[in-house]
Amino acid sequence: MRLAVPNKGRLHEPTIDLLERAGLHVENGADRKLYAETVDPDVTLLFVRAADIPEYLADGAADLGITGLDQVRESGHDLADLLDLEFGRCRLVLAVPEDGDVASVEDLAGKTVATEFPTITREFFAETGVDPSIVEVTGATELTPHVEMADAIVDITSTGTTLKVNRLQVIEEVLSSSVRLFAREDVREEPKVREIRTALSSVLSADGKRYLMMNVPEDRLEDVREVIPGLGGPTVMDIADGDGTVAVHAVVSERDVFETITEVKKRGASGILVTEIERLVK
Numbered sequence: 001m002r003l004a005v006p007n008k009g010r011l012h013e014p015t016i017d018l019l020e021r022a023g024l025h026v027e028n029g030a031d032r033k034l035y036a037e038t039v040d041p042d043v044t045l046l047f048v049r050a051a052d053i054p055e056y057l058a059d060g061a062a063d064l065g066i067t068g069l070d071q072v073r074e075s076g077h078d079l080a081d082l083l084d085l086e087f088g089r090c091r092l093v094l095a096v097p098e099d100g101d102v103a104s105v106e107d108l109a110g111k112t113v114a115t116e117f118p119t120i121t122r123e124f125f126a127e128t129g130v131d132p133s134i135v136e137v138t139g140a141t142e143l144t145p146h147v148e149m150a151d152a153i154v155d156i157t158s159t160g161t162t163l164k165v166n167r168l169q170v171i172e173e174v175l176s177s178s179v180r181l182f183a184r185e186d187v188r189e190e191p192k193v194r195e196i197r198t199a200l201s202s203v204l205s206a207d208g209k210r211y212l213m214m215n216v217p218e219d220r221l222e223d224v225r226e227v228i229p230g231l232g233g234p235t236v237m238d239i240a241d242g243d244g245t246v247a248v249h250a251v252v253s254e255r256d257v258f259e260t261i262t263e264v265k266k267r268g269a270s271g272i273l274v275t276e277i278e279r280l281v282k
């Protein structure tokens with residue numbers, strides 16, 4: 001099974017980091033290598049440009065891929081969107097000069113729009129019934145309205161800084177994107193694909209969660225139970241020679257940890273331990 005991942009750019013590091021945390025350790029993945037083996041003999045990584053990943057999947061050169069939804073939409077390929085990996089969040093927006101004469105989509109009739117995403121942009125305008133000319137660029141799109149190349153742009157924004165610096169304002173959102181695990185439709189049900197999806201999902205489920213362990217006098221157990229927000233009920237275990245004390249383990253949200261500790265202590269808990277969770281398979 002081949003998994004295509006971004007070879008550089010902002011998506012490379014978080015992708016490798018996620019694979020490592022999911023236990024899919026990358027072997028011999030030295031810089032400049034175009035592919036690498038993983039700890040799983042059945043999974044090979046291909047290092048490819050984020051924009052090319054959909055094509056690799058559609059061609060059958062790779063079975064799975066990690067890239068932005070924007071890239072898959074732009075490619076026009078029909079791929080299975082298996083899991084939102086919750087990074088690379090951005091919006092594709094239609095933006096115009098702050099002090100210009102375009103204030104709405106309708107004002108773009110007969111005008112020009114510059115973009116790195118011509119397919120998505122054409123689809124967007126096809127739905128509006130307005131038909132501007134589309135100029136394709138491969139970067140620095142925000143410059144084009146200032147050099148009379150375009151009247152508007154369709155480009156990525158996340159913090160909004162680049163638009164602001166270039167005195168551009170958003171008039172429409174075209175697409176909301178994030179990085180996802182994609183598969184070719186014909187392999188989506190394969191056991192190995194499910195296994196990889198579960199491993200990645202378990203890392204996301206563990207994010208922001210802590211494992212809480214404590215000793216509780218048996219006769220206070222119900223009081224303690226009441227204040228543990230937990231994922232399902234807590235696990236209660238007998239302690240050998242516990243002398244009326246049981247061990248209580250629970251998964252709680254990181255933001256609830258402080259208050260939970262205060263509350264369980266009040267109710268007689270002792271020996272409280274908090275640890276990080278690497279993965280949580282539901």
Ligand SMILES: Nc1ncnc2c1ncn2[C@@H]1O[C@H](COP(=O)(O)OP(=O)(O)OP(=O)(O)O)[C@@H](O)[C@H]1O
Binds near residue numbers: 178179
């Ligand atoms: N400012 C941003 N904030 C969040 N996500 C972004 C941002 N810019 C791009 N992305 C996401 O990252 C993907 C790849 O963008 P990035 O600029 O890292 O790679 P690239 O342009 O392909 O890199 P390179 O041109 O160096 O190969 C985009 O398709 C989008 O999904």
Ligand SMILES: O=P(O)(O)OC[C@H]1O[C@H](OP(=O)(O)OP(=O)(O)O)[C@H](O)[C@@H]1O
Binds near residue numbers: 155158
């Ligand atoms: O809203 P912001 O946080 O300012 O981010 C938006 C900018 O980020 C991306 O550019 P990138 O840094 O990838 O440069 P590139 O055009 O060279 O790919 C995108 O094309 C925008 O220009």
Ligand SMILES: [Mg+2]
């Ligand atoms: Mg970029």
